[in-house]
Amino acid sequence: MGIHLNVCPEGAARVSQKQHIVIVTGGSIGPWAHDQLEGLHPSCDYLIGADRGALHLIRSGYRPQLALGDFDSVTPEEREEIRAGSDQFITCDAVDKDWTDTELAYSMALERSPSQITLLGALGTRMDHTLANIHLLRKGAEIGIRSRIMDAYNEIEVISSTTEISSGPYPNVSLLPLTTEVTGITLTGFRYPLKEATLTIGQSLGISNVLEEKRGIIQIRSGLLLVIRSRD
Structure with a gap:
């Protein structure tokens, strides 16, 4: 209820x-x-x-x-x-x-x-x-x-559209789908770029990326994406 x-x-x-x-x-x-x-x-x-x-x-x-x-x-x-x-x-x-x-x-x-x-x-x-x-x-x-x-140790958000993030105290950037799948993921400014990728629940492909530029762009076409920025 x-x-x-x-x-x-x-x-x-x-x-x-x-x-x-x-x-x-x-x-x-x-x-x-x-x-x-x-x-x-x-x-x-x-x-x-x-x-x-x-x-x-x-x-x-x-x-x-x-x-x-x-x-x-x-x-x-x-x-x-x-x-x-x-x-x-x-x-x-x-x-x-x-x-x-x-x-x-x-x-x-x-x-x-x-x-x-x-x-x-x-x-x-x-x-x-x-x-x-x-x-x-x-x-x-x-x-x-x-x-x-x-x-x-963490900064966590959920995104549903193109989002810009800036460099800061949390060097690691992990992406996890919050919906069954997230499609059209394209990363700009990251060490490990993705282009039109799809992430489904249970995959670890999006774990521990690193922002290489002062700003990075995360683009998605559909779904909800959990963005976790972290440090040890």
């Missing part, structure tokens, strides 16, 4: 301007997150804390515009700290909901029609939550909103 956003009594207002929304959720968060928040904050127009991710933001010196979730991973005292430290506080019943806190936060972000969404704390030791969060990126890709998940 799906949950509608109105399971929470208050909704985030829809806006018309393009925004960069950053979501911090309750997965694995370490010292790396502070550096990434510092780098993201100048371009961040709207900050969302999901469940314990909101507590991390507040204790790192940030005031989220929105904190939401069932808050079952914080104490009552921490919950009040989150409420006091956020512009808007939305709580949902921990039992009577079908979405994870991260999906709820991401869906509310999509409602604001931003230009891009970045998620921190969306990866961790729980592989079920990690995979579910990666699959969330499909929602943005299907409506043309570029989304990514970042941690100390």
